[in-house]
Amino acid sequence: MDFLPENLQSFxxxxxxxxxxxxTQGxxxxxxxxxxxxxxxxxxxAPLSTLLTTTSTTAMPDLLTVLMFVTILFISLRILDYARRLVMFWVMLAFRVFFWGSLLGLCWYVYTVGVENAGRDIGWIWGxxxxxxxxxxxxxxxxxxxxGGAGAGAGSWKKGGGWS
Known part of the structure; x- marks a missing residue:
């Protein structure tokens, strides 16, 4: 504790x-x-000790089998990672195309109808x-x-149509 400042040592x-x-330690x-x-x-x-005792009585796998297992596992994980990256690329591409397409469509709409009419339409939609x-x-x-205060959404559908 020699490296601590004196006020922390006293504390x-x-x-x-x-x-x-x-x-706290107790x-x-x-x-x-x-x-x-x-x-x-x-x-x-307990389960690990049972597993180890049952495998020790049977023949243990040789080094070649273990290496093949590790290699197959590594290749499988690489393929799954590639598939995940491929799917994420296409999903993100779709979202980007939708976003930029919507933005361009909105800009085109404002350009064709004018700023004042577009503002009026946005106000109507907001209303x-x-x-x-x-x-x-x-x-x-x-x-x-x-x-009686049972919560929102406690209404029921009427037989004639509409919420009660």
Whole structure:
């Protein structure tokens, strides 16, 4: 602890810090031993020891078999990585084409109808969307009030059509 500044050394040597350090280590040791007996021993150590004892009585695979397995595994993972990169390329290409196509289409629309008419159309679309949102909020509030506060979406479909 010689490399620490003096104010940190005095802080770390304080009796409260020493007490917390000793208490925490004891609790951590207890918790880790509980985890070992509850999970590690029955689910990892016991099955692995059984597997190793059963394989030691049979013939162990030779070095050529292990090397072939590792080689096949490596080649398989390389092929899967190539396939993943190929799929991601086409998906990203489709998203880029859609994005740039939409942007060019929007620019073409603004160019053909003019900025003022395009702004008017955007305002109309915004009004329609906000009307749907306000209608949904009003129906959700009415449904919650009718059902005694059971939550939004508690309404039911009427036999004649429409939400209650």
């Amino acid at each position: 770390l040597q304080h009796p409260t810090i020493s007490y917390l350090r000793s208490t 609790q951590l040791t207890t918790q880790l031993s509980n985890i070992r007996t509850a999970y590690v021993q029955p689910y990892l150590i 329609v969307v906000m009307g749907f949102v306000q209608d949904f909020q009003a129906r959700a509030a009415a449904s919650a009030a009718n059902s």
